[in-house]
Amino acid sequence: MFPITDSIPTTESALKYGQIPLRGADLPLLVSLDVLLQECNVTRAAARLSLSQPALSAQLARLRQLFDDPLLIAPSNGRGLVASQFALNLHRRLKPALAVLSSAIQINADDFHPTKDARCFTIAATPAAAAMIIPTLIGNSAAFDNPGMKFVTVEPDFPKLASQMEKGEIDICLSPACMLPPDLCVSDLMTVPHVVVQRRRHPGGTGPVTLDEYGSELTHVNVAHNSSLHGYIDEQLYRQGRSRQVQVAVRDFSCVPAILKRSDLICTVPAAMINPLDLQLEWRALAFPFSTYSLCLAWHPRCEDDPSFLWLRGELINVAAMSNLGHGVPE
Numbered sequence: 001m002f003p004i005t006d007s008i009p010t011t012e013s014a015l016k017y018g019q020i021p022l023r024g025a026d027l028p029l030l031v032s033l034d035v036l037l038q039e040c041n042v043t044r045a046a047a048r049l050s051l052s053q054p055a056l057s058a059q060l061a062r063l064r065q066l067f068d069d070p071l072l073i074a075p076s077n078g079r080g081l082v083a084s085q086f087a088l089n090l091h092r093r094l095k096p097a098l099a100v101l102s103s104a105i106q107i108n109a110d111d112f113h114p115t116k117d118a119r120c121f122t123i124a125a126t127p128a129a130a131a132m133i134i135p136t137l138i139g140n141s142a143a144f145d146n147p148g149m150k151f152v153t154v155e156p157d158f159p160k161l162a163s164q165m166e167k168g169e170i171d172i173c174l175s176p177a178c179m180l181p182p183d184l185c186v187s188d189l190m191t192v193p194h195v196v197v198q199r200r201r202h203p204g205g206t207g208p209v210t211l212d213e214y215g216s217e218l219t220h221v222n223v224a225h226n227s228s229l230h231g232y233i234d235e236q237l238y239r240q241g242r243s244r245q246v247q248v249a250v251r252d253f254s255c256v257p258a259i260l261k262r263s264d265l266i267c268t269v270p271a272a273m274i275n276p277l278d279l280q281l282e283w284r285a286l287a288f289p290f291s292t293y294s295l296c297l298a299w300h301p302r303c304e305d306d307p308s309f310l311w312l313r314g315e316l317i318n319v320a321a322m323s324n325l326g327h328g329v330p331e
Contacts, residue, residue, distance in 0.1 A: 029066070032059045034098055036072060037091045040081045112308040114141070118148030119308050121171050124156040124164075127223055127252040129174035129295055132272050133189075136319045155225055165300035172312060173298040184298045187313070189320040191294045192271040194233075195283040199261050208287035215242040221259055221267040227251045233268055236291060257281060270295075272320075295320065 032049055039045040046056040064071055067090070072081040083091065112119070125134060134153055141149060156173055162181045164170040177186060196209050204218060215237060224231045229246045237243055248265060250256065256267050261280055270293035274283050297316055303309040
């Protein structure tokens with residue numbers, strides 16, 4: 001690091017601390033230096049760079065001053081130029097850096113290939129969204145046989161979500177639209193009805209659940225991120241002047257199938273979750289007005305055209321379509 005000072009460090013002080021004080025205007029000189037060291041001839045290098053020979057000679061003079069080294073010197077036989085040892089060492093480090101920079105600014109240079117490219121996607125998903133989408137996404141991705149492609153799922157922190165996505169800490173969010181902050185790109189994934197899920201041979205039978213039965217006769221499992229006994233379902237019931245009996249509250253759906261199979265409890269879920277839950281369970285329609293479940297896909301505008309994000313969004317759309325058309329999902 002340079003010592004703290006109010007003045008721009010000189011080349012000599014920069015070299016003392018192992019750094020060069022590059023200015024923005026000096027960055028294009030590195031491209032010229034790369035070509036000069038390839039050609040070891042100012043005339044040929046100028047032609048490749050579409051510069052006049054005097055202009056390139058002026059750049060070479062600036063480069064010599066910048067690095068405090070002649071860079072290109074006349075050999076003993078007087079023919080052409082040869083690179084100094086410092087220039088050779090510098091060129092070895094410069095070439096891969098320029099290649100990365102060139103790739104970064106090329107259109108379509110970052111095409112994503114799910115069979116070979118390494119990428120770790122961080123997906124924020126509500127419990128219902130995670131249960132419906134993530135297992136199928138992982139199963140489909142396994143077909144690419146790419147150990148470099150990884151997935152991390154987290155629960156959304158909605159007050160911080162926009163900032164996290166802007167910083168690249170979260171790549172994609174799966175959530176109902178009403179929970180998403182503004183200024184994100186949003187696409188609808190699915191809209192499905194809610195159904196009741198219970199164990200097979202449940203004493204309540206298999207017919208549609210009436211409002212009286214739902215509120216007074218059945219005992220419920222509620223799923224909420226804070227494991228609350230009260231949720232959005234209860235809010236809807238209150239608006240109809242009703243309530244329900246909630247006996248168990250869990251923070252996600254992972255243990256719901258086991259709870260239902262071992263009890264007479266029921267759980268209200270989006271219809272697209274029927275297949276992912278368990279084949280030993282069955283669903284019943286709701287015979288009273290109840291809101292549908294709408295799931296959205298959200299991402300930050302900075303990722304709008306990123307090839308890897310385009311691939312992931314396409315995969316999530318396909319998974320949602322498969323879930324929406326799954327066997328046993330009611331109309």
